[in-house]
Amino acid sequence: xxxxDTVVDPMYFVVLATILFSIGAVAVLLRRNAIVALLGVxxxxxxxxxxxxxxxxxxxxxxxxALAFFVMVVAAAEVxxxxxxxxxxxxxxxxxxLDEPMDLRG
Amino acid sequence: MLSVTWLAxxxxxxxxxxxxxxxxRLDRWGHWLAVAASTTSAVVxxxxxxxxxxxxxxxxxxxxxxxxxxxxxxxxxGLLVDPLSVSFLLLVGVVGxxxxxxxxxxxxxxxxxxxFFAYLNLFVAAMLLLVLADSYxxxxxxxxxxxxASYLLIGFWNQNPPFASAANKAFVVNRIGDVGLVLALGLxxxxxxxxxxAGVFASAPTASEGVLTAIGLMLLLxxxxxxxxxxxxxxxxxxxxxxxxxxxxxHAATMVTxxxxxxxxxxxxxxxxxxxxxxxxxxxxxxLLFGAVVGMAKDDIKRxxxxxxxxxxxxxxxxxxLGPVGFAFAIxxxxxxxxxxxxxxxxxxxxxxxxxxxxxxxxFGGLATLMKVTWVTMGLGWLAILGVPxxxxxxxxxxxxxxxxxxxxxxxxLLGGAALLGAGLTAYYMSRLFFMTFxxxxxxxxxxxxxxxxxxxxxxxxxxxxxxxxxxxxxxxGDSFVTWxxxxxGHVTHEDPVLAVPVIMTLTLVLVxxxxxxxxxxxxxxxxxxxxxxxxxxxxxxxxxxxxxSVNSVLLEYPGQTxxxxxxxxxxxxxxxxVNAVAAGTVGLGGLVRRLQAGRVRSYAAMMLVGVVVVLGIxxxxxxxxxxx
Numbered sequence: 001x002x003x004x005d006t007v008v009d010p011m012y013f014v015v016l017a018t019i020l021f022s023i024g025a026v027a028v029l030l031r032r033n034a035i036v037a038l039l040g041v042x043x044x045x046x047x048x049x050x051x052x053x054x055x056x057x058x059x060x061x062x063x064x065x066a067l068a069f070f071v072m073v074v075a076a077a078e079v080x081x082x083x084x085x086x087x088x089x090x091x092x093x094x095x096x097x098l099d100e101p102m103d104l105r106g
Numbered sequence: 107m108l109s110v111t112w113l114a115x116x117x118x119x120x121x122x123x124x125x126x127x128x129x130x131r132l133d134r135w136g137h138w139l140a141v142a143a144s145t146t147s148a149v150v151x152x153x154x155x156x157x158x159x160x161x162x163x164x165x166x167x168x169x170x171x172x173x174x175x176x177x178x179x180x181x182x183x184g185l186l187v188d189p190l191s192v193s194f195l196l197l198v199g200v201v202g203x204x205x206x207x208x209x210x211x212x213x214x215x216x217x218x219x220x221x222f223f224a225y226l227n228l229f230v231a232a233m234l235l236l237v238l239a240d241s242y243x244x245x246x247x248x249x250x251x252x253x254x255a256s257y258l259l260i261g262f263w264n265q266n267p268p269f270a271s272a273a274n275k276a277f278v279v280n281r282i283g284d285v286g287l288v289l290a291l292g293l294x295x296x297x298x299x300x301x302x303x304a305g306v307f308a309s310a311p312t313a314s315e316g317v318l319t320a321i322g323l324m325l326l327l328x329x330x331x332x333x334x335x336x337x338x339x340x341x342x343x344x345x346x347x348x349x350x351x352x353x354x355x356x357h358a359a360t361m362v363t364x365x366x367x368x369x370x371x372x373x374x375x376x377x378x379x380x381x382x383x384x385x386x387x388x389x390x391x392x393x394l395l396f397g398a399v400v401g402m403a404k405d406d407i408k409r410x411x412x413x414x415x416x417x418x419x420x421x422x423x424x425x426x427x428l429g430p431v432g433f434a435f436a437i438x439x440x441x442x443x444x445x446x447x448x449x450x451x452x453x454x455x456x457x458x459x460x461x462x463x464x465x466x467x468x469x470f471g472g473l474a475t476l477m478k479v480t481w482v483t484m485g486l487g488w489l490a491i492l493g494v495p496x497x498x499x500x501x502x503x504x505x506x507x508x509x510x511x512x513x514x515x516x517x518x519x520l521l522g523g524a525a526l527l528g529a530g531l532t533a534y535y536m537s538r539l540f541f542m543t544f545x546x547x548x549x550x551x552x553x554x555x556x557x558x559x560x561x562x563x564x565x566x567x568x569x570x571x572x573x574x575x576x577x578x579x580x581x582x583x584g585d586s587f588v589t590w591x592x593x594x595x596g597h598v599t600h601e602d603p604v605l606a607v608p609v610i611m612t613l614t615l616v617l618v619x620x621x622x623x624x625x626x627x628x629x630x631x632x633x634x635x636x637x638x639x640x641x642x643x644x645x646x647x648x649x650x651x652x653x654x655x656s657v658n659s660v661l662l663e664y665p666g667q668t669x670x671x672x673x674x675x676x677x678x679x680x681x682x683x684x685v686n687a688v689a690a691g692t693v694g695l696g697g698l699v700r701r702l703q704a705g706r707v708r709s710y711a712a713m714m715l716v717g718v719v720v721v722l723g724i725x726x727x728x729x730x731x732x733x734x735x
Contacts, residue, residue, distance in 0.1 A: 029712050037708075098707045 013054030021047035034089065034096040038082045045075045107153025108166060111185050114154075114195060115238065117146040119231035125224035133220050137213075140223035141206045144230055148199030155192050164189055164593045167240055167304065179295075186240035186303060190594040193437060194237035194360075194367060197444045201359045202230045204566035208452055209351040211562035212459065222262060222349070229255035233360050237367060241302035242291055245368075249287060249332065252361045253280050259356060260348040272344035279341040283331015283365075290324035293317065307374040318375055322382025325372050326389065333365025333419050336393040340654045342416055343400075346408040350455030353408060358415045358451050359444035366419065366440055369426040370433045373595065377429075384517075387427025391510075391524040394420025396652060398531035402538070403648030405638055406465045407454045410539050411447070414491065417528060418443050424525060425506040432509045433595035434588040438581060439502035446490035446498055446574035452567045453484035457543060459563070460556045467539060468636050472548035476556045479564045481544050483571035488540045490574040492533050492618050498578030503529065508610050511603035518604045529614050533621025541629040549636050 020043055027040025049068045056064025090096050121143035125136050132139070158164050165188040174181040185191075206226060213219045232251025239245040261273025294301050297317045298309045310318060329335065334342035345357050356362070369376070369386055376383040397417025404410045422440050425432035458465060460477055474481045490497040493504055507529060511522035550556070558564065581587035588595075603610060638649075647653060702713070 025715060029708055029715065032708075037711075 008057075010054050010058040013050055017047040017051045017054070020044075020050065032097045032099050034086045034098050037098060038079065038086070041082070042075060042079065045071055045078075107150060108157045108168075108187060110150060111154055111168060111187055111238065112170060114147040114150040114199065115231050115234045117150075117231075118143040118227040118234070122224045122227035122231060125220055125227065128220075130220075136220040137206075137210050137223045140227045141203065141210065143227050144199065144203040144206045147230060147234060148196070148203045151192065151195040151199040154187060155196060158187065158189065158192055173244070181241060181243055181301065183244055184240040184302075185238045187238065188594055189590050189592075190367070190371065190437065191237045193441060193591070195234060197441055198230060198233050198237070198360050201444055201448050201570070202226075202233075202355060204569055205351045205355045205359075205448065205452070208354075208455070208563050208566040209349075211560050212351055212455055213349065218262070222259075225255055225258045225262070226352075226355070229259065229356055229361070233364070236364055240304070242287075242294060242306065243301045246287055246291065249328075249364065250284065252356070252364065253277065253284070253332075256280075256345070256356050256361055259352040260345045262348055262352070266347075269347040272341075272347040276341040276345045279338050280331050283328045283338060286324040286327025286331065287368075290321050290328065293321045293324065297321075303371070310374045310378055313378065315378055318379040319382045322372070322376050322379040323385065325368055325375070326382060326386055329365030329368050329386075329423070330389060331365075332368075333362050333423065334416050335365065335389050335419065335423055336396055337654070337657075339393060339396065339416050340651065340658055343409050343412045343651060346406070346412050350408065350451060350458060353412070354448045354451030354455070357412065359448040362415060362419055363422065363440045363444065366422040366426055366436055369423065370436055370595070373430060373433055383427055383429055385427070387424050387510075387521055390420045390423030390425070390427050391521050392420070393417065394424060394528040395524055395531070396420070398528050398535060399648050400651050401535040402531060403641075403645050405467050407457065407467050407470070407539060407543065408451075408465055410467070410535060411451055411454060414450075414532070414536065415447060417532065418447065418491070421503060421506050421525065421528065424510060424521060428509055428512070428521075430596045431512060431598045431601065432506065434591045434598075435502065435505045435509055437591060437595075438587050439499075439506055441581070441587075442490065442498035442502045442574070442578050445570055445577055446487040449483055449567060449570035449574050450487040450491070452563070452570060453480050453487065456480045456559045456563055456567065459559050461550065461554055464551065464554070467542040468634060468638065469549050469551055470543040471546045471550075471634065472544070473556055474544040477544075477558050479558055479567065483564075483567040484540065484544070486571040486575045488536055490578070491536050492622070493529060493614065494618065495615075496579050498574050498576070501578030501582040504611060504614055507614055508603055508607055511605050511610060512601050513604070522603070522605070522610075526610070526613060526617065530617030530621045533618040534625050535621075537622045537625030538629050541625055542634060545630040546634055549634065 024040040024043030024045075024047060027043065028037045031037055031040070049071050052064040052068040052071070056062060056068075086096050118140075121139050125132060125140060128136065158166070165186065168185040168187065170183045170185065172180070173183040206223070209222070209226065213222050216222065229252060232248045232255055234248070236245055236248030236252060239248060257273050257277040260276050261270050264270040264273065291301055294306055297313055298306050298321075300306055300309065330338045342357060342362065346353055348357070376386070394417045397413045397415070397420055401410050401413030401417060404413060418439070422436040422443070425436035425439065457470065457473065457477065457480060460473075460480075461470065464470070486497065490499045493499040507522065507525040510525040511518045513521075548556075605613075641649075650656075
């Protein structure tokens with residue numbers, strides 16, 4: 001169990017997580033470099049992780065922490081796939097700019 | 107020979123298959139294979155008749171194989187060998203073989219002679235299947251087969267568009283009759299529970315008169331289509347587009363008489379349907395006058411003969427419509443007509459052969475001395491069709507006229523009068539044909555050198571001419587033919603006509619003499635103009651087949667076309683319109699949505715973000731609205 005006296009107002013975590021999430025989202029939307037976009041995704045995932053852990057603490061419920069582990073595992077897998085995609089992209093087009101590949105155009 | 111009756115059908119069918127599939131290597135001798143196949147049928151026919159004559163039971167049913175074994179509905183394919191079908195077997199076999207031989211010479215030089223003989227053999231096989239079948243369903247197979255062969259042979263020279271459309275016309279008009287036969291088959295299934303002759307005839311006496319009348323009328327419709335009877339006679343004149351041997355075999359001697367066969371075969375059905383039977387006689391009487399009137403005005407030698415065929419089949423239908431008393435004479439006339447009309451057609455073919463395919467009788471004349479064999483053989487056919495004693499027609503046609511006078515009330519006077527008048531008209535138009543072609547002054551176009559055809563053509567003509575001369579007398583001695591047919595038509599007690607027989611005979615002969623005399627004065631003594639003179643309205647109408655084509659156009663063709671056009675319009679605008687509108691709408695919507703799929707990964711990400719924000723916003727607003735917080 002989590003001790004009572006160490007509880008911090010969860011609002012701080014929410015604000016911090018919001019800032020982290022926004023930075024991540026902006027990085028994904030505005031940067032052309034695929035690696036930076038991937039980092040932005042990571043940042044967003046970790047913002048949500050932070051909230052999971054913070055609320056787990058304030059609600060005294062460990063299931064939030066368990067979910068945070070899940071997210072980490074998923075994030076690790078996602079990084080593997082993402083980096084692999086980026087390498088393949090680079091091999092075929094000699095660039096990792098996200099604006100370059102237009103094959104998805106409908 | 108009874109056990110190999112099937113060979114009569116199988117031989118020409120197999121030969122047709124070989125000729126169609128064999129290719130060009132058969133071009134040199136393929137026609138002789140066809141002649142051999144047809145001869146086989148004739149020989150089988152003779153053998154079967156000999157076997158039948160030596161038996162006391164003269165109706166043999168032969169089971170071939172189970173055709174449609176379907177639970178309660180079981181149809182087997184079998185042959186019915188009795189005097190009626192054997193008469194046809196012999197007619198088709200003998201006349202068919204003679205015409206095959208004639209065709210070998212007539213079609214010489216035609217690049218598709220092998221195909222021609224394949225079709226001719228196909229016809230013989232289908233016709234024999236039609237007459238030998240032991241059920242209406244199997245008969246229908248042959249019925250359609252002869253229709254197909256007729257279509258293929260009328261349109262044999264289909265590189266000529268009018269010939270191709272003549273074939274189409276024959277096919278379409280025949281189709282109307284075929285619908286009648288299909289409906290009759292359906293009625294038999296539904297009400298009599300069977301389609302084989304034995305089953306239908308066994309349950310016919312117990313069926314209601316309404317059902318039998320309906321079946322009889324549908325069979326009459328079928329007969330009208332196939333036998334070119336009023337009002338479905340319009341196709342036969344155009345069918346003369348086919349090669350002349352085809353006209354002789356299919357459109358004079360055999361196929362067009364299938365309707366008469368159908369009526370006579372269905373005698374037990376008509377026995378319970380006097381109204382339908384009376385209608386058969388009326389149709390026959392109308393047609394025999396109709397054909398005769400048209401025949402008087404035509405200048406095309408083959409069309410005169412076609413009109414004459416329509417008229418003569420009218421006689422047969424009239425006889426068949428008189429019931430059992432006339433059945434035997436209908437078939438008697440059918441057989442003699444098969445011989446003399448085939449002979450006349452082959453003669454016409456020989457004349458055309460010698461005159462460079464000229465068919466206009468106004469450009470013939472004076473051929474008697476140049477084409478002696480044709481002159482004599484056609485002369486015998488001419489005397490036979492006129493009913494001059496002792497030639498064939500006298501024995502068959504005069505008996506029909508006599509029988510038409512049997513009965514009570516108005517009926518014998520009307521039917522008999524029509525038959526009597528028809529005999530006079532026949533004498534006139536056939537004498538007109540004969541005198542215009544062989545007598546008077548030659549009115550040939552320049553550069554024509556009329557000549558007699560080769561022996562391959564003249565020998566069949568001579569045999570047919572002998573048949574036309576003698577067959578009637580042979581059949582009439584001791585009423586042998588009527589007795590021979592008795593197992594099918596039933597024994598008929600003799601009735602006296604309303605006029606004494608010698609009076610009818612004298613009247614007929616006087617009318618015939620009158621017809622010959624008028625034609626002789628006008629076409630042998632007086633000069634014949636080389637182009638058709640302007641004529642009275644009646645003659646003009648007859649030249650145009652009494653406007654039957656126009657009537658068909660107005661009554662059937664135009665309403666049909668209008669209906670079709672309306673349906674096509676509705677299909678194109680309403681049905682297709684709805685389908686096309688849905689498709690166009692989907693495409694338009696796709697075009698709008700397509701702009702979003704620009705292929706920019708970052709704009710997709712932005713859209714996802716906006717979407718998530720919007721959804722979350724809605725969720726939060728909804729939760730707040732519910733007052734959960």
